Amino acid sequence: MSTLLPRRRDLWSMTLLVTLALLAVAIETAPVGLHPRALPSPDIVAVLIAVLAVRRPRALAVPLVFALGLFRDLLGDGPVGAGTLSLVLLAEGLRQAASTLARGSLLREGLVVAGALAAMFLLQYLITLIIFSQPPYVMAVVRQWVLTVATWPLVLIMLRWGLGLRAEATDPDRGLGALKGLGNG
C-alpha cells in the first residue's frame, strides 16, 4: 500500500507540476495570437507532463493530471473533456514507457515524445470528428504539434538542468512497477 502513497519527493514534484502547469496555461491563453493565421500556442502542459513522465512518473497521479487537463479545457474554448482525456492518456502512455526511456538516449526519448504528442493531437481531432463538431484545419493542428515538439527541449533543459530533475532509471515504482509490487505483497 505504501507504494501508492506519495513520498515527500513526489509531493514536491506534484507541487512543481501544478505550479508549472498553471503557468503554462496562463502562457497558452495569453492573447498574443488572435489573428486567424497566427501561430497557435504550443501545448506546454502536455510537454511538461511528457518531461515529468520520464523523470518523476509517480508525480503524475491520475486525478492530478485530470484536474489540470480539466482546468485548462474549462478556461480555454476547446471541446471540454477531449483535451483532458488526451492529456491523461498521454501521461499514462509515457509512464508505461518511462523506465525504457530513462535508460535510452535523449534523442530516442524525444522521438517517442513527438510520437505520443502526435497521437494526443490526433485523438483530439478524431473526437471532434466523431461528435460531429467542426474540427480545425489539419495544418493548424500540425503547426501546433510542431511548435509543441519544439518546446519539449526547452522544458527539458529547464527541468533537467535548471531544477535538477533527472531520470530515475532504476526506480522499481515507475509505471506498472507499482502495481506489480502491490501484487507481490
Place this chain on the structure above:
Amino acid sequence: MRAVLLGIVVVICLVLIGLWRSDNPRLTQVRLALADTVSPSFGFIAEPIAYANEILRDYRALIDVYDQNRALREEIDRLQVWRSTARALEEENARLRALMNVRPAPRLGFVTGDVIADSGGPFSESALVNVGQRDGVVDGSAAVDGSGLVGRVVGVGERAARVMFVTDFSSRVPVIIEPSGQRAILSGDATRAPVLEFLGAPDRVNPGDTVRTSGDGGVFPPHLPVGTVVRTDRTWRALLSADFQRLEFVRLLRYNPNTAIDRPGGIVGPDRRPFAEQPATGAGPAPPLAETERETRG
C-alpha cells in the same frame, strides 16, 4: 487500483465531451465562473507576454517603415479626395433629413473591455474580455473594434465574457453587400476572409463592395462595418475590416435584440431581461451615446 481510476477518469471525460457537445448550460456557466475567478490573476502573466509580443510587432513594423510610409502617403492622397466628397454628402444628407423631418435612431451604447485570454488552441477562434454582466453585457452582444465587426458574446460571467470571433467555424452573421443590396450569410472558416454564403445574385456583386451587418435575426445591429468583398477561386469572401493583429480592446455593443437568442448559456445564468429593464441602462428608450457608454480598461 490505478487502472480502475484511469477507467473512471476516461468515463468522466466522455461524459464531459457529451455535455460540451450538447451545449450544456451548466457547463457554460462553470466555464465563465472559472474565467471570472482566474482571469484577473492570469493578467500578470499575460501582460508581460503581450508586451514582448508588442515589441516584436513594432520591430517588424520598423523594418517595413519605408514601404508603410509610401503606402500611407498614397492613402492620404486618396482620402483627401474622399474627405471633400464625404463632407459634401454629409451636408446634403443633413439638408435632406431636415426636409423630411427624419428622427435618427438612438445611437448604440457600448462598453469597452480588454482582451485578457484567447482560446488557447486551434479548435476555436475566441477570446475572453474583462467585462461581463455587471457592465451590462448580455449573451449575443456584438463585439467591434475601431474598424469593424469582431464577433459576438457567447457566454457571460459576472466580470468576464467570451467573444466568439466571426472567423470561428461556428460563426454565422447575416450581412448585406452595398451598393447592390444583396444579402448573404458570413460563414467563419478560420481565415481572415470568411465565406459569403447564400448570396442571392452573385453577378451583382463586385470585388471591393462593402459588407455590413444586415440586422436580420436581431442579434447584430444593422449597418456595422464588416469588410470588403473579395473573390478567391470561385468563392465570394469578405475581407474583414477588424484588425485581429492588434486586437487589444473590443467594444461590446448594448443592443436590444428583437428576438430571443437561442443560446443555452442564457438559460441558466445571465440576465436575459431587455436592456430597458436592466439597472445598468435604466428604463425607457436608449439614451444618447454619451450617457450610456462606459469604458473599462485594465
